[in-house]
Amino acid sequence: MDYALIKLVHKLTVVITLALFLLRGFWMLRDSPKLQARWARIAPHINDSLLLAAAVGMLIVAEVNPLDQPWLMAKIVGLLAYIGLGTIALKRGKTQSLRIKAWIAALGVFGYIAAVAVTKQVVPGL
Protein backbone atom coordinates (compact mmCIF):
# COMPACT_ATOMS: atom_id res chain seq x y z
CA MET A 1 0.00 0.00 0.00
CA ASP A 2 1.04 3.60 -0.56
CA TYR A 3 3.13 5.16 2.22
CA ALA A 4 1.38 8.53 1.96
CA LEU A 5 -2.03 6.89 2.33
CA ILE A 6 -0.98 4.94 5.44
CA LYS A 7 0.49 8.14 6.87
CA LEU A 8 -2.84 9.88 6.27
CA VAL A 9 -4.65 7.09 8.17
CA HIS A 10 -2.06 7.48 10.97
CA LYS A 11 -2.67 11.23 11.19
CA LEU A 12 -6.47 10.88 11.07
CA THR A 13 -6.43 8.31 13.88
CA VAL A 14 -4.11 10.62 15.85
CA VAL A 15 -6.72 13.38 15.66
CA ILE A 16 -9.52 10.95 16.60
CA THR A 17 -7.61 9.49 19.57
CA LEU A 18 -7.00 13.01 20.92
CA ALA A 19 -10.66 13.98 20.44
CA LEU A 20 -11.87 10.83 22.22
CA PHE A 21 -9.35 11.26 25.04
CA LEU A 22 -10.40 14.88 25.58
CA LEU A 23 -14.09 13.92 25.52
CA ARG A 24 -13.67 11.03 27.95
CA GLY A 25 -11.48 13.21 30.17
CA PHE A 26 -14.24 15.82 30.23
CA TRP A 27 -16.73 13.11 31.28
CA MET A 28 -14.29 11.91 33.94
CA LEU A 29 -14.03 15.45 35.34
CA ARG A 30 -17.84 15.66 35.52
CA ASP A 31 -18.22 12.13 36.91
CA SER A 32 -20.51 11.39 33.98
CA PRO A 33 -21.93 7.88 33.46
CA LYS A 34 -21.31 8.43 29.74
CA LEU A 35 -17.71 7.40 30.42
CA GLN A 36 -19.00 3.85 30.91
CA ALA A 37 -21.06 3.81 27.71
CA ARG A 38 -20.28 0.75 25.61
CA TRP A 39 -19.17 2.71 22.52
CA ALA A 40 -17.02 5.03 24.64
CA ARG A 41 -15.11 2.03 25.92
CA ILE A 42 -14.79 0.21 22.59
CA ALA A 43 -14.29 2.94 19.94
CA PRO A 44 -10.97 4.20 21.37
CA HIS A 45 -9.53 0.68 21.25
CA ILE A 46 -10.53 0.21 17.63
CA ASN A 47 -9.11 3.61 16.68
CA ASP A 48 -5.90 3.11 18.67
CA SER A 49 -5.37 -0.30 17.06
CA LEU A 50 -5.69 1.39 13.66
CA LEU A 51 -3.26 4.13 14.73
CA LEU A 52 -0.67 1.56 15.75
CA ALA A 53 -1.33 -0.64 12.71
CA ALA A 54 -0.74 2.38 10.45
CA ALA A 55 2.49 3.15 12.32
CA VAL A 56 3.71 -0.44 11.90
CA GLY A 57 2.50 -0.37 8.27
CA MET A 58 4.66 2.68 7.53
CA LEU A 59 7.70 1.01 9.07
CA ILE A 60 7.14 -2.11 6.96
CA VAL A 61 6.53 -0.22 3.68
CA ALA A 62 9.55 2.04 4.27
CA GLU A 63 11.59 -0.90 5.59
CA VAL A 64 12.55 1.05 8.67
CA ASN A 65 13.63 -0.61 11.91
CA PRO A 66 12.55 1.58 14.85
CA LEU A 67 15.61 0.35 16.79
CA ASP A 68 17.74 2.30 14.27
CA GLN A 69 15.81 5.54 14.70
CA PRO A 70 15.93 7.14 18.16
CA TRP A 71 12.89 9.35 17.42
CA LEU A 72 10.78 6.27 16.62
CA MET A 73 11.90 4.61 19.85
CA ALA A 74 10.94 7.83 21.66
CA LYS A 75 7.46 7.58 20.10
CA ILE A 76 7.04 3.96 21.18
CA VAL A 77 8.12 4.72 24.76
CA GLY A 78 5.90 7.81 24.70
CA LEU A 79 2.95 5.74 23.47
CA LEU A 80 3.40 3.25 26.34
CA ALA A 81 3.51 6.14 28.84
CA TYR A 82 0.41 7.69 27.23
CA ILE A 83 -1.49 4.40 27.50
CA GLY A 84 -0.43 3.87 31.13
CA LEU A 85 -1.33 7.41 32.19
CA GLY A 86 -4.57 7.28 30.19
CA THR A 87 -5.63 4.09 31.96
CA ILE A 88 -5.01 5.72 35.35
CA ALA A 89 -6.91 8.84 34.25
CA LEU A 90 -10.00 7.08 32.90
CA LYS A 91 -10.12 3.77 34.76
CA ARG A 92 -7.65 2.82 37.45
CA GLY A 93 -7.08 6.11 39.31
CA LYS A 94 -8.42 5.69 42.86
CA THR A 95 -9.06 9.38 43.56
CA GLN A 96 -10.37 12.18 41.36
CA SER A 97 -7.23 14.21 42.07
CA LEU A 98 -4.97 11.38 40.86
CA ARG A 99 -7.13 10.91 37.76
CA ILE A 100 -6.90 14.60 36.88
CA LYS A 101 -3.12 14.64 37.33
CA ALA A 102 -2.76 11.52 35.16
CA TRP A 103 -5.04 13.06 32.50
CA ILE A 104 -2.97 16.24 32.31
CA ALA A 105 0.29 14.25 32.25
CA ALA A 106 -1.11 12.02 29.46
CA LEU A 107 -1.98 15.11 27.39
CA GLY A 108 1.56 16.41 27.95
CA VAL A 109 3.02 13.10 26.76
CA PHE A 110 0.68 13.19 23.75
CA GLY A 111 1.99 16.66 22.86
CA TYR A 112 5.54 15.37 23.21
CA ILE A 113 4.85 12.43 20.85
CA ALA A 114 3.29 14.75 18.27
CA ALA A 115 6.28 17.13 18.53
CA VAL A 116 8.68 14.18 18.09
CA ALA A 117 6.66 13.06 15.04
CA VAL A 118 6.87 16.44 13.36
CA THR A 119 10.51 17.26 14.18
CA LYS A 120 11.85 13.66 14.15
CA GLN A 121 13.95 14.63 17.16
CA VAL A 122 13.95 12.88 20.54
CA VAL A 123 14.18 16.32 22.15
CA PRO A 124 12.09 18.53 19.84
CA GLY A 125 13.48 22.03 19.53
CA LEU A 126 17.14 21.11 19.97
Ligand code: HEM
Ligand atom coordinates in the same frame (compact mmCIF):
# COMPACT_ATOMS: atom_id res chain seq x y z
C1 HEM B 1 -0.15 8.63 20.31
C2 HEM B 1 0.81 8.18 19.53
C3 HEM B 1 1.26 8.87 18.25
C4 HEM B 1 1.04 10.14 17.80
C5 HEM B 1 0.30 11.29 18.50
C6 HEM B 1 1.69 10.27 16.52
C7 HEM B 1 1.67 11.39 15.71
C8 HEM B 1 2.17 11.48 14.44
C9 HEM B 1 2.04 12.61 13.56
C10 HEM B 1 1.29 13.91 13.88
C11 HEM B 1 2.69 12.30 12.41
C12 HEM B 1 2.82 13.20 11.16
C13 HEM B 1 4.13 13.94 11.19
C14 HEM B 1 4.31 14.78 9.95
O1 HEM B 1 3.34 15.30 9.42
O2 HEM B 1 5.45 14.92 9.49
C15 HEM B 1 3.25 10.99 12.56
C16 HEM B 1 4.01 10.34 11.61
C17 HEM B 1 4.61 9.13 11.82
N1 HEM B 1 4.52 8.32 12.93
FE1 HEM B 1 3.36 8.66 14.53
N2 HEM B 1 2.30 9.08 16.22
C18 HEM B 1 2.07 8.21 17.27
C19 HEM B 1 2.55 6.92 17.38
C20 HEM B 1 3.48 6.36 16.55
C21 HEM B 1 4.17 5.12 16.80
C22 HEM B 1 4.03 4.24 18.05
C23 HEM B 1 4.99 4.90 15.73
C24 HEM B 1 5.91 3.74 15.50
C25 HEM B 1 7.07 3.67 16.01
C26 HEM B 1 4.81 6.01 14.80
C27 HEM B 1 5.45 6.15 13.59
C28 HEM B 1 5.30 7.20 12.71
C29 HEM B 1 5.92 7.29 11.40
C30 HEM B 1 6.87 6.25 10.77
C31 HEM B 1 5.49 8.50 10.85
C32 HEM B 1 5.80 9.04 9.44
C33 HEM B 1 7.02 9.93 9.43
C34 HEM B 1 7.16 10.55 8.05
O3 HEM B 1 7.26 9.83 7.08
O4 HEM B 1 7.16 11.79 7.96
N3 HEM B 1 3.88 6.86 15.34
N4 HEM B 1 2.94 10.51 13.82
